[in-house]
Amino acid sequence: MTRNLVAIFLVSLFTKTAVSAPSILNVSSTQWDALNVSVGGRLHAATPFALPCFSRYNNVNVSVDEAACRIIQANYTSPTFRLESFSANMQPQYETCMNTDSGCLLDSNNPGNPLATQGTSCNQGEISPYYIDVGVAADVQAAFQFAKQTGVPLSIKNTGHDYMGRTRQPNSLGIWTHSLQTMVYHSQFTPAMCDTSYRAITVGAGVTFGQVYKFADDNDSMFIGGYAQTIGASGGWMMGGGHSILAPTYGIGVDRVVEIKIVTPDGQLRTANACQNSDLFWALRGGGGGTFGIVIESTQMVEQRIPIQVINMTFTPTDENLQEFFEIAVNNSVDWAEQGWGGHINRAPPGLIYVNPRLSLDDATTSMSQITAFAQAYNGTSAIETLPSWYAFSSRFIAAEEAPVGNLLALGSRLIPKALFETAADRARIVAQLVNQTAELGFPYIGVATPIGFNYTAGTTSVTPAWRTSLWHLTAGTFWSYNSSVAEIRATLGTVHDYVHEQLTALAPDSGAYMNEGDVYESNYEDAYWGPNYQRLLAIKEKYDPDGLLDCWRCGKSLALVSP
Template identity: 60%
Template sequence: MRRAALKSLLVALVARTAGGLLQPPVCFDLDQDVSVDQQVCWELPANYTYELGSLNATIDGRLRTSSPFSLPCFSNYNGISVDRDEQLCSQIQTNYRNHAFRVDSFSSSMNPQYETCIATGSQCLLDWRNPRNPEANNGISCELGGVAEFYIDVHNPGDVQAAYLFAAKTNTPLSIKNTGHDFMGRSHRRGSLGLWTHNLDAMTYHPAFTPESCDDSGSFRAITVGAGVTFDQVYKFAHDNDVLFIGGYSQSVGVSGGWLMGGGHGVLSPVFGLGVDRVLQIKIVTPDGEYRTANACQNPDLFWALRGGGGGTFGVVLESTHLVEPNIPIQIANISYNPAPAQQREFFEILVNDSVRWAGLGWGGHANRRGLVYMNPLLSPTEAQESMGNMTAFARSHGGSVNFNTLPWYDFFERYITEEQAPVGTLVTLGSRLIPKANFQTEAGRAQLVELLIKQSAALGFPNIIPLAGTPMSRLGVPGETSVTPKWRSALWHLVTTAWWNYNSTLEEIRGTYGRVHDMVQEMRKVAGPDSGVYMNEGDVYETNHEEAYWGENYARLVQVKRKYDPLGLLACWNCIGSQGAAAFPCYPRLDV
């Protein structure tokens, strides 16, 4: 019934708007940002409250009112005195930077600036460096910031269909969240109705899975996961079923969300491919009200778009099914070092000079200021140690440590990931570039890369270098098979730069931090080439020409698919396909002031 009602409304609205995009019904006071109009406002319909009540009844009471993640630590909310909850506040302070604790809250983000409206200063933050710092909350008013005021705890396709109907009738934008592990902040949007898929946590192991309507395509060992399942959950589930799931590097990343739809890289991708290379089937509710199965045999255009076009824009994914591998042993190279500035050049030269050879051998991993952790599912222990000879000699000569292990993936994950994964609860922005293999194949190209790394270290600290992690050198895929930028297939490094700020930083200081990252990404772009491409989930928030950087030649086709399944533009997010432009997202500060 909900689907039929939505279809009837869509027909009427498409005729009324002639295919134009609806605008979000929100009002923002932007008096702290003199670079834009003092207020951006769209009126809510007169029957908004009635429609909210009707929506809640339709979805069996699963409409929720949100509040800021850190509200229990404050005694003032939106200018009104409230009682602090000392017990809950203490839990929040203790777990402010804990992945699992944040995942269970709709209002939280792994990077809390996206809980705020940065451009207006509306926020409710603790001091991430010291969450018990009383200056962060004593006498400070807590505000909802950039979080949706209402959200649906999604349990089934009908919940999503009801949300689409509500959005179309009331002109309300929608936002989609599973875990909130999103460096772009796309899972929160002020003034939207949130769709929270966190509780879709079912997992199924298939010894022989055949995608629906693909009876002649063979069968595969696979795992199906609900949209709320995280990598720490699926890795344990796969291990218990004696298989290997190829995925991301952080515990709290959702398997079926933006990670997958934006490409999905990991440290085993050099051998086994990106997440988009391994997904066999996706079940999704598209904005036209249909609950669809997308695979190679059903809705293949949508399946193509979902494998690289990005999350939050083509529909609400409820589950996905992924190819798995035998639970093979993996060689681990854990090389620790603390190079002084005088030694950085030598380290960078080894890293640059050996990367092509390592790629051919199947190594994947990352290097940062704490050390180098690489893994390889192809080599023997002896071969692994021999292939890392130059780096181990460097580490030992400068007082470092070298350890080689042979471990199942899950044991490696438990032993190493908690220390090496991206931190949460911090106010951090990042930018990145895919560095083509061609840059490593000439003496001049290698020298230019070394100079870039030295410059990056001086400007923003030691870079986070992810050589091979996510660049599928051994699993190149079929050209045009997925919608990620084709530059993934010719890249050797995924190079990342980061910068932080404080809970009490001014708008000018925050702009400056974003600006420094943007400027460093421009330096990367000069070295890698203007068309070198970017991993969209870890790109610069203010990426220059993001359409070309994220999707390249695939962009025009992605726009066509978007218009087919979402003719009214009910789904939009920052720098996504059909994003509606910066004016629709006024909580992001402008840099050009």
Template identity: 50%
Template sequence: MSVSFSPPVSFAALVFLFALSSVTFAAEASSGTNARSPPTQEQWMALADELDGRLHTALPVSSPCFEIVNGVHVGRNETECAIVQQGYTSPLFRSPRFSPRMFPHWETCQKTAAKCLLDSSQPNNSVAWEGVDCEQGSVSPYYIDVQSAIDVQIAFRFARETGAVLSVKASGHDYKGRSGAPGSLSLWTRNLNEMSYSANFVPEGGNESFSAITLGAGVPFEDVYAFADANNVTIIGGYHQTIAASGGWVMGGGHSVLSPVYGLGVDRVLQFRIVTPDGQLRVANKIQNPDLFWALRGGGGGTFGVVLESTMLVEPQMKLQIASVNFTQTPENAQQFLKLIVDQTLKWSNEGWGGHMRASGFINVNPLLTLEQAKESVQPAVDFALSQNGTAVVEELPSWQAFFSKYVVFVESAIGAPVILGTRLIPVDLFSTEAGKAKFLGVLDNVIAQFNITPGVVYATPFLFNHTEGSTSVTSAWRNSLWHMSYHGQWAYNSSVEEIRAQYELNSNMTQMLRDISPDSGAYLNEADVHEPNHEESFWGDNYPALLDIKRRYDPDGLLDCWQCVGWKGLEDERYKCYL
């Protein structure tokens, strides 16, 4: 077995794996209403033969650093461990490997503390592995390296015949643990990495052409942006190198700092190619399978099928105005700056700004203004930062790729450490009246004072985008909100179950303050509180009943399921036994 790209499974490896999976499924079989019998060794061997080397085994990425793995003394592999330690907090290390997730608590069983983690703050800290058993946790012990639709069709048939649990993973950039399940057979789409550009793409069955890029399900945005730039076009996408553009990002909504002008990912996608759980390879666009196309434009990934590729509308290469403002945060200037940006947000939104803001500065972009207009627009924030002995830069860059390379790569979210989010879409009415602003600022000040935690703001709602009503299935709250606001929770690699539970509760309690002042709004399903109350309403609003009907139509046997997704089976299902 390998900690990175596992070799094709051998008979010996499969025997070990079958023993491990039998324990997993046996535990499920004794647990109640959702009991499953384990596939037999003969069935697994037949699957391995049918997939001709594309079925692989997997252990937790940190396993080479441990003497004991899943109760077996295997000895430490110093060479492999050094590679893991060096790359442990690097997204470029984690993304192309199956076992790791960007946020490694989803590799563990949080409820039982079964884990195999290093200390993300000091990966060479031997306390993490000395005398510790590396346990499989929630890492799927086997996966299919998907190369074509046939691989997915085989997996769906296998799950239907044997009762095996399926999960779907691309990059593992997932805040809610939906790309894995303990004991599952994972469909790994990361190596579907083809890209093509067409100045005259015509969706199948249609007659209208578009400038578009077609992307395999595993292509990360870092590669997409470079490819788009080489073709002198701009694709609207995420704020991290390793997000898979065709995966859960777009199917859950897909925000971008260019979304205020150009829309969400679901507004940009023109076509999907997907294998649905009934085993059919389908094209979904406005003409063919339009119900499925609507569901995929906001209904979430890992739910309606396994997407093999998507095609997205692109814009010409464009100049961008950039405003970067930073200063050292104190309790006093944090509250003052939050008031400033709350006061300015409606004006800035009407001018086309998007970006990422916090209590100590922002990095905002604008595709509509000239450089002189941009300087005038953000002057109040520039003046404030300079008054705090901070820095301020307002400049023009020639393309999205130039902006991404200069600014984004260096400020991406932390990787390799446990991180959870609680988020809310903040509606325009809290920015448009003095009473609304006072109510909102009261909550922000309260959180800073009580918890010493300041919010993060993704300034990326499609405020100026002229969308067609009902064309996507995301919550309508996206269309009348100005901020996607978040709180972060973190803990150490060796935190106890109760310490972890306390972080979830704290995050939920802080997020509840935002729900209380925006009761008719919603949340972004890809980045919401793991324990979002009334999640069907928060994520989809009035669209949920139709989404559920479509889910049942294309997945009548319920082969795909994930945490708080459309048709979620709920806490009683054994695949969620590791959630707190």
């Protein structure tokens, strides 16, 4: 280890307040050097993402790096830029310690705003002082051994898409899986010790949807995944459920995975599938990322490359047309789901984007005639067309319109059951909820991305069974500013929590929620995220991690621990 690495570590150490600090203090430079040797020199020091723009770091004067700062300011809200930095999260509040207002943030609305940096210290926040850029499974095994010997906690980061802050922990040793970039296509893949074969693709833990969508397309295939190009295909998205706008036909992420290679906290590299380590495989299919081990790669089923029908509709909401739009969306949702439509009702721009792998263009046009007529009546836009493949859709509607990141977002959600769409009175309740939500929190984002039409074998995954009976994933969220106080941040999080509890949960009290996009203060997280599967997940957690080496918000020793 170089002297610079030690110096950075010591400077960052004394700015944090965390229960793990004594463990960090007790680790000698000799121990860090030994760890670095054991992982082939892949141990690195980490400083905050925006540090080059600040003249003080952990309350010590430093030099501003003008050139590096300009690059960061220009790309502060770019997901592809943040993807390449261990220190960056897509939602940067989790780079900070919100309880103590300790972090290093720019103004996401104007990254060049000098008020964000002048007279402000850039502090380490929750960024791990050290991280391992994992290249092979042995690196993870070394990290577990080090954590057990020293007491230093571990945190796991893949791409940084995390609304819960589970990828960060103060004073931890970071495990970064970004460099695990293998992709292998299998015309027939047979999981170890099994008999059934699948058309599949094996992806390393660092592979993103943008990469695997193209790779699948090059192999005349379609990979079922999420809506952001920079989400990891094998990480928390898949292990937390993994919704997709193709899910109504093909299932969610936990339905697609057939084998996982994972290093468990006892240091074993295990193969988990339906025939080997099957209890672990079940837990990984819904129990959440960062809970039972560190995934090295996963193998997931793919489909034949086929044309996709797409509708892209936008309008300008007004007092005159808002309720009518929601009435059309709600009243047609059961029929649309049965026909194979999945998609998003968008907040920016307001409207919807739906896809359908089942219908012809003529049938799709007929199916969506009511929403098209609505758009025409209110000077909106509506286009229905056939695209040659899912990759063509993702290139045009996902990659080209990738949402900016770098904002500070409080989010909550609820799965809305199909049963609530089946009577006029209940449909009216949903419409009223959406109109009221628009008035209070802005136009809602709704994921029409549940596996309602997928032929699921009961009990094979550990997500809440509410996924199987729901049509919508309804979210509620709001933002705060880079310079908000601790009290203001708590108030914002509290507003979303109260809204989810008093409105969304009240609308569907017997349903559940998507843990990857849930309220960070979900009052009944055990039932909301896992339902009857919770107790079994606890037992499996204890079996594979008896020393509690993996520990994070809603995914640690008891699947629920410290405040974010």
